[in-house]
Amino acid sequence: MNIRRLKDSISSRLMLAATAFACLLFFFMLVGLYYRASPILSTEPIFDLLFSKEWSPNAGKFGFFPFIMGTLWVTGLAIVIAVPISLLSSIYLSEYADSSLRAAANPLIDLLAGIPSVVYGLWGVIAVVPFIRNIFAPALGVETIGGYSILAGGIVLSIMVFPIIISITSEVMRSVSQDLREVSLSVGATKWQTIKHVVLRKAKPGIFAAIILGFSRAFGETMAVLMVVGNVYRVPSSIFDPAYPLPALIANTFGEMMSIPLYDSAIMLAALLLLIVVMIFNILARMVLIKIEKGVI
Incomplete structure:
Protein backbone atom coordinates (compact mmCIF):
# COMPACT_ATOMS: atom_id res chain seq x y z
CA MET A 1 0.00 0.00 0.00
CA ASN A 2 2.81 2.42 0.85
CA ILE A 3 4.55 1.64 -2.43
CA ARG A 4 1.31 2.34 -4.33
CA ARG A 5 0.85 5.66 -2.56
CA LEU A 6 4.48 6.55 -3.23
CA LYS A 7 4.01 5.82 -6.94
CA ASP A 8 0.83 7.94 -7.03
CA SER A 9 2.60 10.79 -5.27
CA ILE A 10 5.58 10.68 -7.62
CA SER A 11 3.33 10.49 -10.68
CA SER A 12 1.20 13.43 -9.56
CA ARG A 13 4.27 15.53 -8.81
CA LEU A 14 5.82 14.72 -12.19
CA MET A 15 2.60 15.68 -13.97
CA LEU A 16 2.40 18.88 -11.93
CA ALA A 17 5.97 19.74 -12.87
CA ALA A 18 5.27 19.06 -16.55
CA THR A 19 2.14 21.23 -16.44
CA ALA A 20 3.96 24.05 -14.66
CA PHE A 21 6.80 23.90 -17.19
CA ALA A 22 4.36 24.09 -20.10
CA CYS A 23 2.64 27.10 -18.54
CA LEU A 24 5.92 28.84 -17.72
CA LEU A 25 7.14 28.52 -21.31
CA PHE A 26 4.94 31.43 -22.32
CA PHE A 27 6.36 33.66 -19.59
CA PHE A 28 9.91 32.64 -20.54
CA MET A 29 9.15 33.69 -24.11
CA LEU A 30 7.57 36.96 -22.96
CA VAL A 31 10.50 37.85 -20.71
CA GLY A 32 13.07 36.81 -23.32
CA LEU A 33 11.48 38.91 -26.05
CA TYR A 34 11.14 41.91 -23.74
CA TYR A 35 14.78 41.61 -22.74
CA ARG A 36 15.90 41.52 -26.38
CA ALA A 37 13.57 44.40 -27.28
CA SER A 38 14.56 46.58 -24.33
CA PRO A 39 17.44 48.42 -26.14
CA ILE A 40 15.09 50.04 -28.64
CA LEU A 41 12.44 50.64 -25.98
CA SER A 42 15.01 52.51 -23.89
CA THR A 43 16.04 54.78 -26.78
CA GLU A 44 12.70 55.43 -28.51
CA PRO A 45 9.28 56.13 -26.93
CA ILE A 46 6.88 53.27 -27.56
CA PHE A 47 4.35 55.73 -29.01
CA ASP A 48 6.82 56.86 -31.65
CA LEU A 49 7.70 53.28 -32.54
CA LEU A 50 4.08 52.24 -32.95
CA PHE A 51 2.83 55.25 -34.90
CA SER A 52 5.83 56.34 -36.94
CA LYS A 53 5.63 55.63 -40.69
CA GLU A 54 9.36 55.78 -41.37
CA TRP A 55 11.27 52.51 -41.57
CA SER A 56 14.93 53.10 -42.28
CA PRO A 57 17.20 50.83 -40.21
CA ASN A 58 20.36 52.41 -41.63
CA ALA A 59 19.20 55.77 -40.31
CA GLY A 60 17.99 54.32 -37.02
CA LYS A 61 14.31 54.85 -37.90
CA PHE A 62 11.99 52.01 -36.92
CA GLY A 63 8.37 52.94 -37.52
CA PHE A 64 6.00 49.99 -37.12
CA PHE A 65 2.80 51.75 -38.18
CA PRO A 66 2.71 50.43 -41.80
Whole structure:
Protein backbone atom coordinates (compact mmCIF):
# COMPACT_ATOMS: atom_id res chain seq x y z
CA MET A 1 0.00 0.00 0.00
CA ASN A 2 2.81 2.42 0.85
CA ILE A 3 4.55 1.64 -2.43
CA ARG A 4 1.31 2.34 -4.33
CA ARG A 5 0.85 5.66 -2.56
CA LEU A 6 4.48 6.55 -3.23
CA LYS A 7 4.01 5.82 -6.94
CA ASP A 8 0.83 7.94 -7.03
CA SER A 9 2.60 10.79 -5.27
CA ILE A 10 5.58 10.68 -7.62
CA SER A 11 3.33 10.49 -10.68
CA SER A 12 1.20 13.43 -9.56
CA ARG A 13 4.27 15.53 -8.81
CA LEU A 14 5.82 14.72 -12.19
CA MET A 15 2.60 15.68 -13.97
CA LEU A 16 2.40 18.88 -11.93
CA ALA A 17 5.97 19.74 -12.87
CA ALA A 18 5.27 19.06 -16.55
CA THR A 19 2.14 21.23 -16.44
CA ALA A 20 3.96 24.05 -14.66
CA PHE A 21 6.80 23.90 -17.19
CA ALA A 22 4.36 24.09 -20.10
CA CYS A 23 2.64 27.10 -18.54
CA LEU A 24 5.92 28.84 -17.72
CA LEU A 25 7.14 28.52 -21.31
CA PHE A 26 4.94 31.43 -22.32
CA PHE A 27 6.36 33.66 -19.59
CA PHE A 28 9.91 32.64 -20.54
CA MET A 29 9.15 33.69 -24.11
CA LEU A 30 7.57 36.96 -22.96
CA VAL A 31 10.50 37.85 -20.71
CA GLY A 32 13.07 36.81 -23.32
CA LEU A 33 11.48 38.91 -26.05
CA TYR A 34 11.14 41.91 -23.74
CA TYR A 35 14.78 41.61 -22.74
CA ARG A 36 15.90 41.52 -26.38
CA ALA A 37 13.57 44.40 -27.28
CA SER A 38 14.56 46.58 -24.33
CA PRO A 39 17.44 48.42 -26.14
CA ILE A 40 15.09 50.04 -28.64
CA LEU A 41 12.44 50.64 -25.98
CA SER A 42 15.01 52.51 -23.89
CA THR A 43 16.04 54.78 -26.78
CA GLU A 44 12.70 55.43 -28.51
CA PRO A 45 9.28 56.13 -26.93
CA ILE A 46 6.88 53.27 -27.56
CA PHE A 47 4.35 55.73 -29.01
CA ASP A 48 6.82 56.86 -31.65
CA LEU A 49 7.70 53.28 -32.54
CA LEU A 50 4.08 52.24 -32.95
CA PHE A 51 2.83 55.25 -34.90
CA SER A 52 5.83 56.34 -36.94
CA LYS A 53 5.63 55.63 -40.69
CA GLU A 54 9.36 55.78 -41.37
CA TRP A 55 11.27 52.51 -41.57
CA SER A 56 14.93 53.10 -42.28
CA PRO A 57 17.20 50.83 -40.21
CA ASN A 58 20.36 52.41 -41.63
CA ALA A 59 19.20 55.77 -40.31
CA GLY A 60 17.99 54.32 -37.02
CA LYS A 61 14.31 54.85 -37.90
CA PHE A 62 11.99 52.01 -36.92
CA GLY A 63 8.37 52.94 -37.52
CA PHE A 64 6.00 49.99 -37.12
CA PHE A 65 2.80 51.75 -38.18
CA PRO A 66 2.71 50.43 -41.80
CA PHE A 67 3.42 46.90 -40.57
CA ILE A 68 0.70 47.13 -37.92
CA MET A 69 -1.81 48.50 -40.42
CA GLY A 70 -0.89 45.81 -42.93
CA THR A 71 -1.50 43.15 -40.29
CA LEU A 72 -4.86 44.68 -39.32
CA TRP A 73 -6.00 45.02 -42.93
CA VAL A 74 -5.20 41.43 -43.85
CA THR A 75 -6.57 39.99 -40.62
CA GLY A 76 -9.71 42.14 -40.70
CA LEU A 77 -10.49 41.17 -44.28
CA ALA A 78 -9.91 37.51 -43.47
CA ILE A 79 -12.40 37.69 -40.60
CA VAL A 80 -14.95 39.54 -42.75
CA ILE A 81 -14.75 36.75 -45.33
CA ALA A 82 -14.48 33.85 -42.89
CA VAL A 83 -17.19 34.69 -40.33
CA PRO A 84 -20.30 34.60 -42.60
CA ILE A 85 -19.17 31.47 -44.46
CA SER A 86 -18.13 29.69 -41.26
CA LEU A 87 -21.33 30.64 -39.45
CA LEU A 88 -23.58 29.45 -42.28
CA SER A 89 -21.58 26.21 -42.55
CA SER A 90 -21.89 25.66 -38.79
CA ILE A 91 -25.65 26.25 -38.89
CA TYR A 92 -26.07 23.72 -41.66
CA LEU A 93 -23.87 21.08 -40.03
CA SER A 94 -25.47 21.41 -36.61
CA GLU A 95 -29.12 22.00 -37.56
CA TYR A 96 -29.83 20.69 -41.06
CA ALA A 97 -27.27 18.02 -42.02
CA ASP A 98 -27.98 14.40 -41.19
CA SER A 99 -25.55 12.36 -39.13
CA SER A 100 -23.92 10.67 -42.15
CA LEU A 101 -23.17 13.97 -43.89
CA ARG A 102 -21.89 15.45 -40.64
CA ALA A 103 -19.64 12.43 -40.11
CA ALA A 104 -18.22 12.88 -43.61
CA ALA A 105 -17.77 16.65 -43.38
CA ASN A 106 -16.11 16.89 -39.97
CA PRO A 107 -12.93 14.96 -40.96
CA LEU A 108 -12.56 17.18 -44.03
CA ILE A 109 -12.82 20.29 -41.88
CA ASP A 110 -10.24 18.86 -39.50
CA LEU A 111 -8.03 18.10 -42.50
CA LEU A 112 -8.08 21.78 -43.47
CA ALA A 113 -6.69 22.62 -40.04
CA GLY A 114 -3.78 20.22 -40.52
CA ILE A 115 -2.60 21.47 -43.91
CA PRO A 116 0.77 23.30 -43.58
CA SER A 117 0.58 27.05 -44.10
CA VAL A 118 3.18 26.90 -46.88
CA VAL A 119 0.77 24.74 -48.90
CA TYR A 120 -1.93 27.38 -48.48
CA GLY A 121 0.62 29.96 -49.58
CA LEU A 122 1.52 28.02 -52.72
CA TRP A 123 -2.13 27.56 -53.53
CA GLY A 124 -2.60 31.30 -53.12
CA VAL A 125 0.30 32.02 -55.50
CA ILE A 126 -0.92 29.67 -58.25
CA ALA A 127 -4.67 30.26 -57.92
CA VAL A 128 -5.73 33.32 -55.90
CA VAL A 129 -3.09 35.80 -57.10
CA PRO A 130 -3.64 35.06 -60.84
CA PHE A 131 -7.41 35.25 -60.35
CA ILE A 132 -7.13 38.71 -58.80
CA ARG A 133 -4.56 39.88 -61.38
CA ASN A 134 -6.28 38.56 -64.52
CA ILE A 135 -10.00 38.49 -63.71
CA PHE A 136 -11.21 40.20 -60.55
CA ALA A 137 -9.16 43.42 -60.54
CA PRO A 138 -9.58 44.11 -64.31
CA ALA A 139 -13.33 43.54 -63.99
CA LEU A 140 -13.44 46.32 -61.40
CA GLY A 141 -10.99 48.53 -63.29
CA VAL A 142 -8.41 48.33 -60.51
CA GLU A 143 -4.66 47.92 -60.91
CA THR A 144 -2.65 45.65 -58.64
CA ILE A 145 1.01 44.80 -58.31
CA GLY A 146 0.82 41.46 -60.07
CA GLY A 147 -2.20 40.42 -58.02
CA TYR A 148 -0.22 40.36 -54.78
CA SER A 149 -2.46 42.28 -52.43
CA ILE A 150 -4.33 42.43 -49.14
CA LEU A 151 -7.25 40.73 -50.89
CA ALA A 152 -5.10 37.73 -51.79
CA GLY A 153 -3.80 37.50 -48.24
CA GLY A 154 -7.30 37.88 -46.79
CA ILE A 155 -8.72 35.10 -48.98
CA VAL A 156 -5.95 32.66 -48.13
CA LEU A 157 -6.06 33.54 -44.45
CA SER A 158 -9.85 33.22 -44.27
CA ILE A 159 -9.64 29.65 -45.57
CA MET A 160 -7.03 28.88 -42.93
CA VAL A 161 -9.33 30.00 -40.09
CA PHE A 162 -12.43 28.20 -41.42
CA PRO A 163 -11.73 24.99 -39.44
CA ILE A 164 -11.30 26.80 -36.12
CA ILE A 165 -14.49 28.84 -36.34
CA ILE A 166 -16.62 26.07 -37.87
CA SER A 167 -15.54 23.41 -35.38
CA ILE A 168 -16.07 25.52 -32.26
CA THR A 169 -19.29 27.13 -33.49
CA SER A 170 -20.81 23.76 -34.47
CA GLU A 171 -20.02 22.29 -31.07
CA VAL A 172 -21.48 25.30 -29.25
CA MET A 173 -24.68 25.20 -31.30
CA ARG A 174 -25.12 21.47 -30.76
CA SER A 175 -24.74 22.04 -27.02
CA VAL A 176 -27.89 24.19 -26.97
CA SER A 177 -30.66 22.23 -25.24
CA GLN A 178 -33.02 20.39 -27.57
CA ASP A 179 -35.90 21.35 -25.27
CA LEU A 180 -35.46 24.99 -26.25
CA ARG A 181 -35.84 24.06 -29.91
CA GLU A 182 -38.93 21.99 -29.24
CA VAL A 183 -40.57 24.74 -27.21
CA SER A 184 -39.93 27.25 -29.99
CA LEU A 185 -41.32 24.90 -32.66
CA SER A 186 -44.34 24.07 -30.52
CA VAL A 187 -45.49 27.70 -30.44
CA GLY A 188 -45.47 27.91 -34.24
CA ALA A 189 -41.96 29.15 -35.04
CA THR A 190 -40.33 27.84 -38.19
CA LYS A 191 -37.04 26.00 -38.10
CA TRP A 192 -35.13 29.06 -39.30
CA GLN A 193 -36.88 31.31 -36.77
CA THR A 194 -35.92 28.83 -34.05
CA ILE A 195 -32.31 28.86 -35.17
CA LYS A 196 -32.20 32.65 -35.46
CA HIS A 197 -33.99 33.63 -32.25
CA VAL A 198 -33.21 30.69 -29.97
CA VAL A 199 -30.14 28.71 -31.01
CA LEU A 200 -27.99 31.59 -32.23
CA ARG A 201 -28.97 33.82 -29.31
CA LYS A 202 -28.10 31.09 -26.82
CA ALA A 203 -24.86 30.22 -28.63
CA LYS A 204 -23.78 33.84 -29.21
CA PRO A 205 -21.04 33.91 -26.53
CA GLY A 206 -19.51 30.70 -27.88
CA ILE A 207 -19.63 32.01 -31.44
CA PHE A 208 -17.92 35.18 -30.25
CA ALA A 209 -15.19 33.10 -28.61
CA ALA A 210 -14.73 31.08 -31.81
CA ILE A 211 -14.29 34.26 -33.84
CA ILE A 212 -11.73 35.60 -31.36
CA LEU A 213 -9.73 32.37 -31.54
CA GLY A 214 -9.84 32.51 -35.32
CA PHE A 215 -8.72 36.13 -35.22
CA SER A 216 -5.77 35.31 -32.98
CA ARG A 217 -4.71 32.51 -35.36
CA ALA A 218 -5.00 34.84 -38.35
CA PHE A 219 -3.14 37.67 -36.63
CA GLY A 220 0.04 35.67 -36.20
CA GLU A 221 0.03 33.67 -39.42
CA THR A 222 3.26 34.08 -41.36
CA MET A 223 4.19 31.92 -44.31
CA ALA A 224 0.96 31.84 -46.33
CA VAL A 225 0.40 35.59 -45.99
CA LEU A 226 4.04 36.38 -46.73
CA MET A 227 3.79 34.59 -50.07
CA VAL A 228 0.73 36.42 -51.43
CA VAL A 229 0.43 39.84 -49.77
CA GLY A 230 3.21 41.62 -51.68
CA ASN A 231 5.47 42.71 -48.79
CA VAL A 232 5.60 46.38 -49.76
CA TYR A 233 6.35 48.86 -46.97
CA ARG A 234 3.51 51.38 -47.01
CA VAL A 235 0.21 52.09 -45.31
CA PRO A 236 -2.48 50.43 -47.44
CA SER A 237 -5.59 52.31 -48.49
CA SER A 238 -7.39 49.58 -50.41
CA ILE A 239 -7.74 45.80 -50.35
CA PHE A 240 -6.01 45.79 -53.73
CA ASP A 241 -2.88 47.41 -52.29
CA PRO A 242 0.07 45.29 -51.19
CA ALA A 243 0.96 45.24 -47.52
CA TYR A 244 3.72 44.13 -45.18
CA PRO A 245 2.32 42.44 -42.04
CA LEU A 246 4.37 42.09 -38.87
CA PRO A 247 4.82 38.29 -39.19
CA ALA A 248 6.22 38.76 -42.70
CA LEU A 249 8.63 41.41 -41.41
CA ILE A 250 9.98 39.01 -38.81
CA ALA A 251 10.29 36.10 -41.23
CA ASN A 252 11.93 38.16 -43.98
CA THR A 253 14.42 40.21 -41.98
CA PHE A 254 15.44 38.25 -38.90
CA GLY A 255 19.06 37.26 -39.25
CA GLU A 256 19.75 39.88 -41.90
CA MET A 257 21.58 43.16 -41.35
CA MET A 258 21.99 42.40 -37.66
CA SER A 259 25.12 44.57 -37.66
CA ILE A 260 22.85 47.63 -37.78
CA PRO A 261 22.35 49.04 -34.27
CA LEU A 262 18.93 48.31 -32.76
CA TYR A 263 17.80 46.31 -35.81
CA ASP A 264 17.72 43.06 -33.88
CA SER A 265 15.91 44.77 -31.02
CA ALA A 266 13.29 46.18 -33.41
CA ILE A 267 12.53 42.73 -34.82
CA MET A 268 12.21 41.36 -31.29
CA LEU A 269 9.79 44.16 -30.46
CA ALA A 270 7.66 43.14 -33.45
CA ALA A 271 7.59 39.58 -32.13
CA LEU A 272 6.69 40.85 -28.67
CA LEU A 273 3.79 42.87 -30.07
CA LEU A 274 2.43 39.81 -31.87
CA LEU A 275 2.76 37.66 -28.77
CA ILE A 276 0.94 40.18 -26.57
CA VAL A 277 -1.94 40.66 -29.02
CA VAL A 278 -2.43 36.92 -29.51
CA MET A 279 -2.31 36.43 -25.73
CA ILE A 280 -4.98 39.07 -25.16
CA PHE A 281 -7.37 37.57 -27.70
CA ASN A 282 -6.85 34.04 -26.42
CA ILE A 283 -7.51 35.14 -22.84
CA LEU A 284 -10.72 36.88 -23.91
CA ALA A 285 -11.91 33.79 -25.77
CA ARG A 286 -11.04 31.52 -22.84
CA MET A 287 -12.91 33.76 -20.39
CA VAL A 288 -16.04 33.61 -22.55
CA LEU A 289 -15.85 29.82 -22.86
CA ILE A 290 -15.38 29.42 -19.11
CA LYS A 291 -18.48 31.52 -18.47
CA ILE A 292 -20.41 29.37 -20.94
CA GLU A 293 -19.34 26.20 -19.15
CA LYS A 294 -20.44 27.66 -15.81
CA GLY A 295 -23.75 28.79 -17.26
CA VAL A 296 -23.12 32.44 -16.45
CA ILE A 297 -23.91 33.58 -19.99
